[in-house]
Amino acid sequence: MDKSVNSVFVNGEEVQFEPGQTILNLLRKELGEEAIPTLCDAPNLKPFGSCRVCSVDVALAADGPMKVQASCHTPVTPGSYIYTHTDRINRLRKNIVELVLTDYPREKFTHDNPQQNELKKVALQTGIDISDVRYLPGANHLDRPKDEAHPYMRANLAACINCYRCIRACDEVQGEMVLTMVGRGFENTVTMGMNEGFKESDCVSCGACSQACPTGAITDIFAAEFANADQVTRTVCTYCGVGCNLNVATSKGEVVGINAPYDAEVNQGHTCLKGRYAFQFYNHPERLRNPLLKKNGKFEKVSWDEAYDFIVDKFQSIRAEHGPDAIGGISSSRCTNEENYLMQKFIRAVVGTNNIDGCARVCHSPTALGMQRAFGTGAATNSIIDLKYTNCIMVIGANPTAAHPVTGAKIKQAAMKGTPLIVIDPRRTPLAKLADYHLQLRPGTNVAMLNMLLYYIITAGLEDKEFIAQRTEGYDDFAQQIKSLDIDQMAEVTGVSKELARQAAIAYASAPNAMSFHGLGVTEHSQGTFTVMQIADLAMITGNIGRRGVGVNPLRGQNNVQGSADMGVQPHQGAGYLDITDPNAQALYEKHYGVPLPKQIGYKIPEMFDAAIAGKMKAIWIIGEDVVQTDPNTAKVKKALEMMDLVVVQELFMTETALMADVVLPGASFLEKSGTFTNGERRVQRVNKVIEPVGNARVDGQIIVDVMKRMGYDQPDYTAAGVLQEVSRIVPFFKGIKWEELGENGKQWPVAEDGKSTDMIHVQAFKRGKGNIQFFDWRETEEITRHANEFPYIITTNRDLEHYNCGAMTRRTGNVELNREDVLLINPRDARDNGIEDGDMVCVTSARGKVDIKAKITDQVNPGVMSTTFHFPEIMVNMITSDVHDSEAKCPEYKVVAVKIRKSKGEFARV
Amino acid sequence: MAENLSALSGRQGLDNNLFEKMVAGARENGSPDNQLLRDLAEEFLMGKAITYGAASFYDFLKPDHQGKKVHVCNGSACMLAGTQDSIHEKLGTHFKEEEIGHMCCLGRCYENGAFQLNGQNYSGDDIEKVAEYISDRGENDSSYVIKSKLSTPVLTGEALTIEAYASLFRKVITAGADGALAEIKASNIRGRGGAGFPMGVKIESCKNTPAGQKYIVCNADEGDPGAFSDRYLLEEQPLSVLFGMLTAGYIAGASRGVLYIRGEYPESVRVVKKAIEALAAAGLQGEDILGSGFDFRFKIIEGAGAYVCGEETALLSSIEGQRPEVRIRPPYPTQEGLFNKPTIVNNVETLAAIPFIIRAGGKAYAAYGTGKSTGTKLVSLDSFFNHPGMVEVEMGIPFKELIYGIGGGFKSPVKALHVGGPLGGIVPVHKIADLTLDFESFQQQGFLLGHAGIVSVPEDYPMINYLEHLFDFTAVESCGKCFPCSIGSVRGREMMAAAAEDAVKIDRQLLDDLLETMEVGSLCALGGGLPLGVNNALQYFEDELKQYFK
Numbered sequence A: 001m002d003k004s005v006n007s008v009f010v011n012g013e014e015v016q017f018e019p020g021q022t023i024l025n026l027l028r029k030e031l032g033e034e035a036i037p038t039l040c041d042a043p044n045l046k047p048f049g050s051c052r053v054c055s056v057d058v059a060l061a062a063d064g065p066m067k068v069q070a071s072c073h074t075p076v077t078p079g080s081y082i083y084t085h086t087d088r089i090n091r092l093r094k095n096i097v098e099l100v101l102t103d104y105p106r107e108k109f110t111h112d113n114p115q116q117n118e119l120k121k122v123a124l125q126t127g128i129d130i131s132d133v134r135y136l137p138g139a140n141h142l143d144r145p146k147d148e149a150h151p152y153m154r155a156n157l158a159a160c161i162n163c164y165r166c167i168r169a170c171d172e173v174q175g176e177m178v179l180t181m182v183g184r185g186f187e188n189t190v191t192m193g194m195n196e197g198f199k200e201s202d203c204v205s206c207g208a209c210s211q212a213c214p215t216g217a218i219t220d221i222f223a224a225e226f227a228n229a230d231q232v233t234r235t236v237c238t239y240c241g242v243g244c245n246l247n248v249a250t251s252k253g254e255v256v257g258i259n260a261p262y263d264a265e266v267n268q269g270h271t272c273l274k275g276r277y278a279f280q281f282y283n284h285p286e287r288l289r290n291p292l293l294k295k296n297g298k299f300e301k302v303s304w305d306e307a308y309d310f311i312v313d314k315f316q317s318i319r320a321e322h323g324p325d326a327i328g329g330i331s332s333s334r335c336t337n338e339e340n341y342l343m344q345k346f347i348r349a350v351v352g353t354n355n356i357d358g359c360a361r362v363c364h365s366p367t368a369l370g371m372q373r374a375f376g377t378g379a380a381t382n383s384i385i386d387l388k389y390t391n392c393i394m395v396i397g398a399n400p401t402a403a404h405p406v407t408g409a410k411i412k413q414a415a416m417k418g419t420p421l422i423v424i425d426p427r428r429t430p431l432a433k434l435a436d437y438h439l440q441l442r443p444g445t446n447v448a449m450l451n452m453l454l455y456y457i458i459t460a461g462l463e464d465k466e467f468i469a470q471r472t473e474g475y476d477d478f479a480q481q482i483k484s485l486d487i488d489q490m491a492e493v494t495g496v497s498k499e500l501a502r503q504a505a506i507a508y509a510s511a512p513n514a515m516s517f518h519g520l521g522v523t524e525h526s527q528g529t530f531t532v533m534q535i536a537d538l539a540m541i542t543g544n545i546g547r548r549g550v551g552v553n554p555l556r557g558q559n560n561v562q563g564s565a566d567m568g569v570q571p572h573q574g575a576g577y578l579d580i581t582d583p584n585a586q587a588l589y590e591k592h593y594g595v596p597l598p599k600q601i602g603y604k605i606p607e608m609f610d611a612a613i614a615g616k617m618k619a620i621w622i623i624g625e626d627v628v629q630t631d632p633n634t635a636k637v638k639k640a641l642e643m644m645d646l647v648v649v650q651e652l653f654m655t656e657t658a659l660m661a662d663v664v665l666p667g668a669s670f671l672e673k674s675g676t677f678t679n680g681e682r683r684v685q686r687v688n689k690v691i692e693p694v695g696n697a698r699v700d701g702q703i704i705v706d707v708m709k710r711m712g713y714d715q716p717d718y719t720a721a722g723v724l725q726e727v728s729r730i731v732p733f734f735k736g737i738k739w740e741e742l743g744e745n746g747k748q749w750p751v752a753e754d755g756k757s758t759d760m761i762h763v764q765a766f767k768r769g770k771g772n773i774q775f776f777d778w779r780e781t782e783e784i785t786r787h788a789n790e791f792p793y794i795i796t797t798n799r800d801l802e803h804y805n806c807g808a809m810t811r812r813t814g815n816v817e818l819n820r821e822d823v824l825l826i827n828p829r830d831a832r833d834n835g836i837e838d839g840d841m842v843c844v845t846s847a848r849g850k851v852d853i854k855a856k857i858t859d860q861v862n863p864g865v866m867s868t869t870f871h872f873p874e875i876m877v878n879m880i881t882s883d884v885h886d887s888e889a890k891c892p893e894y895k896v897v898a899v900k901i902r903k904s905k906g907e908f909a910r911v
Numbered sequence B: 001m002a003e004n005l006s007a008l009s010g011r012q013g014l015d016n017n018l019f020e021k022m023v024a025g026a027r028e029n030g031s032p033d034n035q036l037l038r039d040l041a042e043e044f045l046m047g048k049a050i051t052y053g054a055a056s057f058y059d060f061l062k063p064d065h066q067g068k069k070v071h072v073c074n075g076s077a078c079m080l081a082g083t084q085d086s087i088h089e090k091l092g093t094h095f096k097e098e099e100i101g102h103m104c105c106l107g108r109c110y111e112n113g114a115f116q117l118n119g120q121n122y123s124g125d126d127i128e129k130v131a132e133y134i135s136d137r138g139e140n141d142s143s144y145v146i147k148s149k150l151s152t153p154v155l156t157g158e159a160l161t162i163e164a165y166a167s168l169f170r171k172v173i174t175a176g177a178d179g180a181l182a183e184i185k186a187s188n189i190r191g192r193g194g195a196g197f198p199m200g201v202k203i204e205s206c207k208n209t210p211a212g213q214k215y216i217v218c219n220a221d222e223g224d225p226g227a228f229s230d231r232y233l234l235e236e237q238p239l240s241v242l243f244g245m246l247t248a249g250y251i252a253g254a255s256r257g258v259l260y261i262r263g264e265y266p267e268s269v270r271v272v273k274k275a276i277e278a279l280a281a282a283g284l285q286g287e288d289i290l291g292s293g294f295d296f297r298f299k300i301i302e303g304a305g306a307y308v309c310g311e312e313t314a315l316l317s318s319i320e321g322q323r324p325e326v327r328i329r330p331p332y333p334t335q336e337g338l339f340n341k342p343t344i345v346n347n348v349e350t351l352a353a354i355p356f357i358i359r360a361g362g363k364a365y366a367a368y369g370t371g372k373s374t375g376t377k378l379v380s381l382d383s384f385f386n387h388p389g390m391v392e393v394e395m396g397i398p399f400k401e402l403i404y405g406i407g408g409g410f411k412s413p414v415k416a417l418h419v420g421g422p423l424g425g426i427v428p429v430h431k432i433a434d435l436t437l438d439f440e441s442f443q444q445q446g447f448l449l450g451h452a453g454i455v456s457v458p459e460d461y462p463m464i465n466y467l468e469h470l471f472d473f474t475a476v477e478s479c480g481k482c483f484p485c486s487i488g489s490v491r492g493r494e495m496m497a498a499a500a501e502d503a504v505k506i507d508r509q510l511l512d513d514l515l516e517t518m519e520v521g522s523l524c525a526l527g528g529g530l531p532l533g534v535n536n537a538l539q540y541f542e543d544e545l546k547q548y549f550k
Ligand SMILES: Cc1cc2nc3c(=O)[nH]c(=O)nc-3n(C[C@H](O)[C@H](O)[C@H](O)COP(=O)(O)O)c2cc1C
Pocket: B190, B191, B192, B193, B194, B195, B196, B197, B219, B220, B221, B222, B223, B224, B307, B308, B309, B310, B311, B312, B313, B345, B346, B347, B348, B350, B351, B524, B525, B526
């Protein structure tokens, strides 16, 4: 475009602008962020135009008449003359703020720090103090009551200036629509729900409103101290695979509050309540502060030296007596890449076995495996930003508004605005409610369901023939088998009508760009890996790979589940996914580790327990994973641990697993260490230490290095940057990653030597060459074939927004006030059939055991299907889950448990 | 903010309408109960705060409205005519105090004394027979003089038959979308809703915006106290309005038309409903109209008592069931309007001119009027005139001729005319001679033609009280979104009230600052337009008002 067409005059000076840019945007770029005062504008909200303090004078000709325009929502007119500080504008701004101050608490104005109270800042900028107000006292809202009932959220609406930022944040960012104005005009009052206050409303405590409020009228229990903190450190959230960036404020070495940086590429100023508010666990009284050694069945506080001596001694004697394969390690996806790398290195190079696995086993191992088999890389093909470009979203077996809330909120935003949404889930999740197509299948029938979709795409002739021919292999066989499916039988077993399936298939296949997301509802099944490969099939046969707005995007569970696998926490692959049975890979690892390495594939987690029970495994070191509470079939896990000679558990809290340990080592939380986490879109981000480890706790990487050295391995002293450098020499896709160059938003792997980040993979060709299209037939899980007669109902497990996994952290924060217990979701019909009322305790029995749990009657689940969470040790839902596993990756089948139910008898009728 | 809600509301289409359901839910008790609002939120996939907040906005939906059985008009004209107190008093013998509510302007300004009972409006001396009306609806015998000095009236002539409209629409089909648009552009017709925006440009912009679904919205929220011209057209010439929408839809490629009719005009709703049925029977609504392949269906949405819903973006939000808060522009409705789809919003009177333009041609229309103000204009004359009622005049006639000729002058002494609604200018009687009735003349003289409702301010009515009333009107009707209007109108009202009642003198500098802030700072003309009349009064009634200033 001609340059002069895109130029305007700002206070007489000619500058260039971008088409469509607002005046405010341009002025902030040209004159600085503070040049134009605003009150209703916020970085993550759409222009709204209520405060009018952003107004500027605009003329269409050099000496033409000037018109006042609100800069925040007026696009730049080419060739116009913008004046930011005419007398009229200065007067206008001041006079508006004066009006605002006629209804603002004098005390608050006087006391608040102008850096945190935008109204005060703008008042001072525009040259007015509250004592300058000329109006006589009149109608006001200074006597509004405060709302202090919620564990986190606070409202003091006497200080509200009706800028709508909170309301817009709740709608435009979180999508919850909890807030509204009530009334009209001057009487407008911000209101939660139907005038219920935060606590009783549907607020999910994301804090977006609190962060948006310019006056502290809506705030949270931490905000005041945040405002006066000594220091703010940017780091990455420890909770889920979204990988939100956080600004953590500290005063005198204590964390006082967290908010979200607006310039974070991952989360743009948003987080969920776990990231923003659930940090108080870190110095909870129950936090482990010293190494503990079990002596005569009781834990005793010991020094690090004593603990280390004990562990090293035991490892060495067990290895001498039973060989290295009698030892195993479980590493943690909660820990950094550097720590995971070290743990697998310790097990392989120091102990000399491949018995290393991680908690990814129980969640996304089928994703890693299935996507590797299909594409060659076990990671998301695209990025979350692709939601902006997509024309159709398919969510399979995931409830991201609870488990990946920031991504969930983004999907919700897209769906509300009309991007077609397909949800495949047995539960009527919040996204399912919004979906155009909700395929509410019976748990355990994913493969049948996806085959239906594949069938309808192929029979409608909607496959992308060109993509299939050029980029894939195996299609012809596959199509043959798909076409010969008994589609009526598929509809029968899934319980999803053929017509609905057909419509959804056509919506996905005919969208110019369609992207899928999947979660544990896909992987935690006996056919989990196959299902992942079918999702890949869907993308490949429709050509939805290698562009913006497409792809296969697993919603990785824990914050660093991607990273732990990348770092080699798997029994069959080392750091960088090289096959440990491949001589070339062995040579490479041996060169770097400087020792000979074991050549056989080690045990996966469930196999470790089997081996222990069989007397073959004698020692285990578990980092940050509560296998007792979170792994299926609790009784069996306990038995396995009991059988071992040495159980080392490195933890933040005395979990159910730690209770069974011989040695408990106090690790450090994410706030207390530096390193990197890799989020679900392959983004390696810097975790920066905010505070020192509490008590005598130590950084986990340090602990591993200490033990390595004591076992005679020459590992350099621990620093995150040093280990990352070691990793970048071994892991091909980390080649260009350097600690100093990661910046605030990290880099997405593969990162080539030149340091370039990659937001999309398989663009030209698949990592494995041609994409592998493969057919899989549905098979009923053994859990059903074996037990359905005696146990006619199916329970599937899920997660709640407020809690994380075993809840060790979130249960030790204010979150517990929001959600105190696991509940059983049960359809009204099943409840009626079994004489169960809402709130009754229900005894749920499976072939393994029984638990008592409170019923919540809801139409979120179909008759015959129930759902529950597993966050609370009081319930130990995993007493009943099965030990059926994915045939390929050995991920446990948490999602299908055959049970029977009855109302609990007196002894269990807890309230 | 509006985007999500617009889309969610739009998912259900026009036929399952959130706002309509809220209004229906208020019918029994005067306000929808919380359970209904909760269910609606669930159905429309919104937070329950949304429906709760929306209902709280409207006079006839908010919880305070519960139990109101009869409504007295508190519009400017009835106020100045001084009929409100006696009506209220007389109703008081039949109703408890808490059963008597208010409505702002029932469009009976030509005789005042207006009230609404059982979905029926009454005025003049109807109050004497109120006992009868309570038990039995009775006849609505209010009539007003309709005057036109034109040989071929554009808007007020004898209503055409439905057959005539059918053949007129054949003419549209023959001309095609481009041909019909060319006529409208040639007519140079400007919007009659107040802003005077060229209709041809608006239709063309919508036509050129690609979209699967588009809408034509008729703004029949005629909120200006003193104006009843839209009411006249809706009730006496409904087919002309519907034909205008049909034609606009044909040109722009819209298949749905919405008439947003204010709740204060129940008779209009009834008449238009019948007219739509008649159109349908004649094959002028529905699929494949007259074999043209063009589909069009009408929908009536009844308002619920909020002046700001006349502002086009607030009106769209209202239809969607959102709080009718004024939206920023761009995006303009022709790009992203109802349910985020391209939409044309036109005033009743603008649309009603289309039959003439199609029949006689754009040029014939443009032959009426002056320069930039082509065509004719309806003017509403209040009960101070010797000949009150509805007048159609050619744009550009001397204002004097209208007031003293057609209107016959005043029954009792009048000192000023408030022309163009509460946001219009206050014309002192001595300025009448300087004006001609068109957009330009009024603007040049510092007034506003607007919708051309004329409210007379009697000689003995204190101007300070009238100014208080104007600030009060804006304070009560402000949507509350922008700071200058929502806070400023309240402070202005307080200043006027303190001056009128407690002899607290006004700081002129402060008042000037306030007026400037509202005028240049407000997001829409509710806050932005108020200062015009106030400034007129300050200028022309300085002598009367100076006692109130420091
Ligand atoms: C506060 C306010 C109230 C309005 N009320 C009405 C109204 O009652 N009727 C109307 O047609 N236009 C009204 N308008 C103007 C509309 O916003 C819009 O300009 C008009 O409907 C466009 O139609 P037209 O171009 O045919 O005039 C109002 C504007 C404002 C700012």
